[in-house]
Amino acid sequence: MRGSATAQYRQWVPRPDRSGPFIAYPVSVSGYDGVLFDHDGVLVELCSESVLHAATRQAFRDVGVTAPSQEDIAALAIRVSPEQLTAVADRYDVNADRLWERREAHIERRLRAETRAGRKAPHEDVDALAALSLPLGVVSNNQTRIVEFVLNYHGLADRFGTIHAREPTRQSLHRKKPAPWHVEQAVAALDCTDPLYVGDSESDVRAGQRAGIDVAFLRRDHNNDRRLDVSPTYDIESLRRLATLV
Structure with a gap:
């Protein structure tokens, strides 16, 4: 786990709505060697x-x-x-x-x-993943077959080196986050030693911490006011912020 970096510079990042001048973010030279993402609520919209x-x-x-x-x-x-x-x-x-x-x-x-039907579409800031040159993976409490279908349908699957989610069995419930099992499996599959995990729930933060890695808590409309009982490494409002962290 790295937390704060030892060096910083500034990077100009397009505004999320592309309505005006770029935003200058401080950039941490972190040394992360991969990025893991939760699926529902982070990469794609939550369903009703x-x-x-x-x-x-x-x-x-x-x-x-x-x-x-x-x-x-x-x-x-x-x-x-x-x-x-x-x-x-x-x-x-x-x-x-x-x-x-x-x-x-x-x-x-x-x-x-x-x-x-278009009601489980990618979030508009998913295009920020194209700027990340690190190995990427997905860690989800959803079913593997659903995650793979959604990512394939939207043409996103090829961006990820590994997908770790649940099998449709009762036994799979014991490995759900906040248990670190899926996170640990994804870290091993990407052959990383110090990745960053991006999630939108307290269970994501706890799973990442139990796996011994840093976590960025991503705020969207569905969790913007949520108070956590655990402290993530970073608290961010867009996937575009990742360019300043990794």
Whole structure:
């Protein structure tokens, strides 16, 4: 972990809206040897939670539960823990593995549709990745097959040397961030020793720190006012800021 750099200069970076003169940022000579990115919310837009809820409701129907509570739908729609899945499945006396398999399948189908409909598009500052000359990777709590589909659909997959995300299994929940496992696997795959990780959630920050690397917390509309209980190395508002950090 590097934190602050030992030397600085200034680099002129285009304004995000390209409306006026360039912005001069102080540039840290950091020595990072790679950059890892979270996927949803960092590289591409988040989908509506209503989409995830609808997919989860259909999963319940597939296992014979016709009237799940809204609380249980929400519990299995996003930020799901192994304990939540077990508790919900026990409450309805259904097989947890089967319920999760159906949930994952419906989420995949709906997110593919959202992508094709243009509602899961890349953020406009993703073009800043072209200026990075370091190895790049993706680390996500989403399903690998979804992340790969979205990146391929938008022509972004070739920019990344590795993608580490979840398999659509109940066991994959134990490796979700804030656990460092996926981050560590991505670092090894890129053959890096000191990469920077860019995320948009507290679990991203914790995962990076547990893996022993620096983290840039990226603020967008969905998390602009979020207060963290952990301190990232950097707090940034655009991927274009990365040109001044690596």
